[in-house]
Amino acid sequence: MPAELAEKTDRYGEMLADALAAAEIAVPADTPAHDAAREVREMAVAYLDDGEHFRAADxxxxxxxxxxxxxxxxxxxxxxxxxxxxxxxxxxxV
Structure with missing residues (x-):
């Protein structure tokens, strides 16, 4: 079981990092939708950072x-x- 958890944790961490690198904001700047996109990206980055922190803390x-x-x-x-x-x-x- 621990090996499966470690593999899945690594895979999801890489998947999130790859997804962040691939996703480009698609909505015009200075619109509420652009603000929402920035907030969504910020949340995803924050969860990536949190995940790295938890992984480092075993x-x-x-x-x-x-x-x-x-x-x-x-x-x-x-x-x-x-x-x-x-x-x-x-x-x-999609």
């Missing part, structure tokens, strides 16, 4: 939860049209 359960929450925020932003992502990516549920 707390893989909370690390995995943080990575998962961050990914969920970003994926939701993509589905709402706040972000553009490459068509060939399989990172998002």
């Amino acid at each position: 707390d893989p359960v909370n690390a995995l939860a943080s990575f998962s929450y961050g990914y969920g925020w970003l994926d939701c932003g993509v589905r709402l049209g706040l972000f553009d992502v490459p068509e060939e990516t399989e990172l998002f549920t």
Whole structure:
């Protein structure tokens, strides 16, 4: 079981980092939607940072939860049209 948790934690951490690198804000600046996109990105980055903190503290359960929450925020932003992502990516549920 611990090996599975470690593998999944690593995979989700990498997936969130890759997703953040791939997602570009798609809505015009100086609009409420742009502000929302920035907030979604900030939340995803904060959860990535939290996950790295928990992983370093040998707390893989909370690390995995943080990575998962961050990914969920970003994926939701993509589905709402706040972000553009490459068509060939399989990172998002577009």
